[in-house]
Amino acid sequence: xxxxxxxxxxxxxxxxxxxxxxxxxxxxxxxxxxxxxxxxxxxxxxxxxxxxxxxxxxxxxxxxxxxxxxxxxxxxxxxxxxxxxxxxxxxxxxxxxxxxxxxxxxxxxxxxxxxxxxxxxxxxxxxxxxxxxxxxxxxxxxxxxxxxxxxxxxxxxxxxxxxxxxxxxxxxxxxxxxxxxxxxxxxxxxxxxx
Numbered sequence: 001x002x003x004x005x006x007x008x009x010x011x012x013x014x015x016x017x018x019x020x021x022x023x024x025x026x027x028x029x030x031x032x033x034x035x036x037x038x039x040x041x042x043x044x045x046x047x048x049x050x051x052x053x054x055x056x057x058x059x060x061x062x063x064x065x066x067x068x069x070x071x072x073x074x075x076x077x078x079x080x081x082x083x084x085x086x087x088x089x090x091x092x093x094x095x096x097x098x099x100x101x102x103x104x105x106x107x108x109x110x111x112x113x114x115x116x117x118x119x120x121x122x123x124x125x126x127x128x129x130x131x132x133x134x135x136x137x138x139x140x141x142x143x144x145x146x147x148x149x150x151x152x153x154x155x156x157x158x159x160x161x162x163x164x165x166x167x168x169x170x171x172x173x174x175x176x177x178x179x180x181x182x183x184x185x186x187x188x189x190x191x192x193x194x
Contacts (some may be wrong), residue, residue: 003069008108018052025070029077035148036081038089047084049075078147127185130177138173145170 001020009017026048033047055062062072068190131139142152145192150158152166159166 003076005060009062009067018056020051021055021069022071023101025073028070031083032074032077032148033081035150035154036078036085037088043084043088044081047077047081050080050084054080071140109141118171122188123181126181126188129184130180133180134173134177138169141169142173142177 001024006017006020011017011019023043029048030044032046037043046111051073055073062069067075131142132141137159141155144155144158145152145190152163152170156163156166157160161169
């Protein structure tokens with residue numbers, strides 16, 4: 001069944017669409033949730049189910065011209081998993097998670113108020129420009145680490161690199177990206193006459 005057919009069924013509130021969606025994308029959603037939540041099976045299952053529920057309730061906002069269904073689902077499950085992880089961190093004293101990076105922390109906190117949301121949208125736009133400017137391989141490294149929150153070991157295995165090479169390359173990329181991001185922010189301020 002095509003994505004268009006699945007979306008049409010869900011728009012009609014036909015539960016068959018949800019079943020087809022799960023059949024087609026559940027492995028991907030579990031993979032992304034697992035990368036963020038680790039081995040918390042129950043939390044992963046709830047995260048995937050919450051993703052289906054969010055899609056079901058908000059399908060009328062989905063625009064196939066802007067993003068594929070697969071991309072939309074990846075964003076929903078990632079954000080749902082990050083929110084669940086934040087909740088877990090509040091309740092577990094000894095939980096240890098690797099560095100989320102300043103960029104990811106700023107992204108997660110941008111929903112606090114309207115001013116921050118507007119600023120966050122501009123920063124997200126600038127961050128996207130910085131990421132798009134990277135080479136294909138560098139972009140994959142950055143997305144695997146900071147979007148999917150994969151460990152250096154997982155990235156090294158997937159990209160045929162050593163763990164030290166991954167860590168070293170990511171360190172250099174963070175510096176390069178911060179410099180590019182700061183330049184875009186400065187240019188934006190100059191254009192606004194600040």
